[in-house]
Amino acid sequence: MSAPAKPRYRIVIVGGGIVGLFTSYHLAKAGAGPILVLERGFLSSGASGRNGGGVRQQWETRATIRLAREAVQEYRRFGREFGYNPWFRQGGYLFLAETRTEIARLHSVHETVRSEGLPSRELAPEEVREIAPAISPEGIVGGTFLDSDGTLYPFPVLWAVYEKARSLGVEVALGVEALGIVRDRGRVAGVATPSGTIGADVVVNAAGGWSAELSRRAGLPVENTPTRHEILATEPVKPCLDPMVIRLSDGLYVSQTMRGELVGGRSMPHAPGTEGGMSTSPEFLPSMARSLVRLIPRAASLGVLRAWSGYYDDTPDGLPVIGEDPRLPGFVHANGFGGHGFMLAPASTRRVAKAALGEAIDLDPGAFGPARFLDPDRRAVPEHLQPG
Amino acid sequence: MPDGGERSVRWKGRPLDVRPGESLARALARARRPLLTRSIRYHRPRAPACGIGHCTSCLVRVEGRPNVRACRYEPENGERIETENGWPSTGFDLLALVDPIFPGGIDTLHGFRRPAFATPLFQRVVRRLAGFGALADGAPPDPTLAPELRTTDLLVIGGGRSARAFVEALGPRTPPPLLLERGRLDRPIPGAEVRERTTAVFLPRPASGGASFAVLAIEEGGGALQITARAVVVAVGGYDATLWFAGSDRPGVYPADGAEALGPSAGEPPFRRAVVVGGGDRVAALLGAWADRIEAVVGPGPVGPEVAKRASEAGVPIYPRTLLLEARGRRRVAAVRLAARGGGRRFTVACDAVVLAHRRLPNPQLLFQAGAAMEWRGGTGAYYPRLGPGLATTVPGLFAIGEAAGFEGAASTESGRALAAALTGATVPPLPDRVRAEGPSELAGYYAELVGSLPRRAKTIACACEDVLLRELAECHELGYRGIEVAKRYTGLGTGLYQGRYCVPEAILLLSAWEGRPPPEVGFITQRPPVVPAPLGALAGLARPEAE
Known part of the structure; x- marks a missing residue:
């Protein structure tokens, strides 16, 4: 527990994950003090400390591709700017198709990605083997590959941004939960915490899987839904898998970390909500093990070291929510990242910071703004390519 | 042939x-x-x-x-x-x-x-x-391994002395309880169906409950069992802790378990001249068995009267309240560097092994995994299950006996008998004494002192799986990060193959000294299933949980 030092701040960010911390960093750099980040757990206790570290630019929607492309550039520079090495390894993302329908879907993604200037490739089964020889060729009819996608190690990124933000004057209060949003004359006036109210002109909702709950506490119904996702890590082995591999049929994703562990998950039929805890469901270990040994049969003898879960913050159209809520001036959304918050963070939080300062942002408000859920005519083109 | x-x-x-x-x-x-x-x-x-x-x-x-x-x-x-x-x-x-x-x-x-x-x-x-070995050369035609399905009223995990006492006191039952032992039994346990060389893992239970436990048992020989048990007795015992010093990962440094298991034959130690660390019963026993091979006894803290007596009889020098600074040597330990605590002079003792017998820890992993409420006990500086009447944990149907539950020595046997009495409806004898709950662990202060005295040239490995240095843990603290969960993620300590079994108990004590708060506030690392490595092939072969 670390209590906030001041009774009031210009900006209070709820959520000390990568989105909240990176936003605070951009704000502090822009000279927008004083800034407070409220984290109800410990650093890395939420999804930022529980994700697989994938960073990809292959998406269906152009808006997301552009954001991701910028994030990749940022992560390439990150080590030199922030003092910590994120070990961003550009081993590529390999999408696997097992049916004609899946091939067609990947083809359409490929066309869009290429038209944005990224050299994605369509692969025949033999080429899949060249890129990932450990994978069983059985059932694979093709795939796509983008070699500048990759994986990073989330923790150093988190420490780096935390330390940089603090060195710029950002205060981070750990173990402090935001119980509600205080309004005054129709706009945000502060945040209620167990130890009293903290005044604020602007509140940023970067609470990840708990963002919908926070919005509701602010009196704002939203369409975000938390969903539980599970992941496991095997014992470490010598390098055997260069790219992140995604299989469309079961939503399997797996990559090998710098430390040699195979880390991945798959889609599971979990009911929405944050009630499932942070542990492992009875279904996950067997389902995931079946998926993984089908992909890499030689991994059958490998031990699973640990499995855990975390919460995605999903939206109906698969796109994040970035911008001030038109229903409550001063309440800024930075949520709904659907499991892709970490990979997009360096780019997306630049826009969150601008929105928090009331400046115009260079994102399509139709695709990312909260108003799209308030007016049926303004619905966005959805992003369906979710796994990984 | x-x-x-x-x-x-x-x-x-x-x-x-x-x-x-x-x-x-x-x-x-x-x-x-x-x-x-x-x-x-x-x-x-x-x-x-x-x-x-x-x-x-x-x-x-x-x-x-x-x-x-x-x-x-x-x-x-x-x-x-x-x-x-x-x-x-x-x-x-x-x-x-x-x-x-x-x-x-x-x-x-x-x-x-x-x-x-x-x-x-x-x-x-x-x-x-990074990584240990390379991926397997090949895969079997069907990489999934369908485990043998078993149902039992009573599953006993562990085959040490508390489990033996429990099964004997329980008397004949039809069918007999199923007993899983990781290693080999020193002699048979009549009255139980025993599976040796079999490691148990609790599988997560469906949220809707169900009265039974799901256990995956992995056999050394490559097979597996999927067990549904109505009641489980956890009797998984304990192990000898490590101690941090420069070169504590060097060949020739053994927790006492290893000194017993790794010699050329049972009863013969894997060394010629050892320095033994500790001052309690475990050291007294080692002096009883191997006095002629023990060069010195080094107590991080005080040395007990029995150890003093036996050492003096055998002419073994004793160094109580002494810092073990470094194990030197090339391939293997050749000497240890010591210093009396409180800034005493430094000196060297030649030896070809260091045997760590200063601290027994319980195996709490399965109990954490099964969701039993755990409590810190300062006597050893470790977590034990909270026990109700009849050795019941807070999870209905889950019982804990022996060293894993905090019953040491003769009390371990008594706890097994007491559970049998409780389960058969006989009069339950009063519970034997457990490890002391209150009070600080001496080692916290020991470590705080040690860190300032360690040699700078040599590496002190805090986590041997991941080669995490003690220096890295110190950096993490100096940067203001607090608690074991963050230290684990910052340094990688406890995330390797043995999942923190040796390093985390030490780290909790040192962080408690540095952070100036009791160990339970430093926290514990969530035991994420399956805790012991369970092969993907065996997990893939698990029968699907029944539909809710």
Whole structure:
């Protein structure tokens, strides 16, 4: 527990994950003090400390591709700017198709990605083997590959941004939960915490899987839904898998970390909500093990070291929510990242910071703004390519 | 061809005889061909240490299968067994140069950031240093392994003395309880159906409850059982803790378990002259068995009267309240560097082994995993289950006895009998004494003092699986990060193959001293299932949970 030092701040960010911390960093750099980040757990206790570290630019929607492309550039520079090495390894993302329908879907993604200037490739089964020889060729009819996608190690990124933000004057209060949003004359006036109210002109909702709950506490119904996702890590082995591999049929994703562990998950039929805890469901270990040994049969003898879960913050159209809520001036959304918050963070939080300062942002408000859920005519083109 | 169960295997291409019931590590010790492996980050030499399948210092490759623990593995006739992480050989490993080149350690958190064009090269080098063995050479035609399905009223996990006392006091039952033992029993336990060399893992239970427990049992020989049990008795015992000092990962440093399990034969230790650490019953027993091979007794704290008496009878010098600073040597320990606590003079004792017998810890993993409420006990500085009447944990149907539940020595046997009485409806005897709950653990202060006295040149490895340095833990603290959960994520401590079994208990004590708060506030690391490595093939073969 670390209590906030001041009774009031210009900006209070709820959520000390990568989105909240990176936003605070951009704000502090822009000279927008004083800034407070409220984290109800410990650093890395939420999804930022529980994700697989994938960073990809292959998406269906152009808006997301552009954001991701910028994030990749940022992560390439990150080590030199922030003092910590994120070990961003550009081993590529390999999408696997097992049916004609899946091939067609990947083809359409490929066309869009290429038209944005990224050299994605369509692969025949033999080429899949060249890129990932450990994978069983059985059932694979093709795939796509983008070699500048990759994986990073989330923790150093988190420490780096935390330390940089603090060195710029950002205060981070750990173990402090935001119980509600205080309004005054129709706009945000502060945040209620167990130890009293903290005044604020602007509140940023970067609470990840708990963002919908926070919005509701602010009196704002939203369409975000938390969903539980599970992941496991095997014992470490010598390098055997260069790219992140995604299989469309079961939503399997797996990559090998710098430390040699195979880390991945798959889609599971979990009911929405944050009630499932942070542990492992009875279904996950067997389902995931079946998926993984089908992909890499030689991994059958490998031990699973640990499995855990975390919460995605999903939206109906698969796109994040970035911008001030038109229903409550001063309440800024930075949520709904659907499991892709970490990979997009360096780019997306630049826009969150601008929105928090009331400046115009260079994102399509139709695709990312909260108003799209308030007016049926303004619905966005959805992003369906979710796994990984 | 050997007969009578003798087997011959190919060890690094040369024949090696293995006796019935003998582990590969013991067979190698008997043949005077000590097993040397290499650690993953610094390629430091490692040799079998814990002897009970908990650490990562004896991993070998068996018939193309990686990461097999030599201390637990009883080879089949004709098997081809190789070392891992050693090229061209573990004795002369080119990558072993990594260790001396980086005396202060490789800073993977902050280092290797410039120049930009070298990033892919750095990544290739660091990836090459990670991992133990390579992926298996091949896969069976069907890589999923369908476990044998079993249902039992009563499952006993562990076959030590509390479990034996429990089964004996329970009397004959039809069907008998199923008992799983990780190693081998020293003698049969009549009245139970025993599966030896079998490790149990609790599988997550459906949220809607159900009265039974789901357990995956992995057999050393490659098979598996999927067990549904109405009641489970956890009697998984304890183990000897490690102690941090420079070179504490060096071959020749053994937790006392390892000194017992790794000699050339049962009863013969794996050393000529050892320095023994500790001052309690465990050290007294070692003095009873091996006094002529003990060079000195070093107590991190005070030394008990029984140890003092036996040592004096055998002419073994005693150094109570002494810091163990460093184990020196090249391939193996050749001497230890000591200093009396409170800034005393430094001196050296020659020896070829260090035996750590100062602290027994419980195996709490299964209890955490089953969701039992746990409580800190200062006597040993570890977590134990909260126990109600009749040795019941807070999870209905889950019971804990023996060392894992905090009953040591004779109390361990008594706890087994008491549970049998409780389950059969007999009069329950009063519970025997448990490990002291209150009070600080002496080691916290010991470590706080040690850190300032450690030699600067030599590495102090805090987590031997991941080669995390004590210095890295100190940096994490100095940067203001607090609590064991963050320290784990910052340094990687406790995330390796043995999941923090040796390093986390030490780290909790040291952080408690540094952070100036009691150990329970430093926290504990969530035991994420399956806790002990469960092969993907066995997990893939699990029968699906019944539909809700």
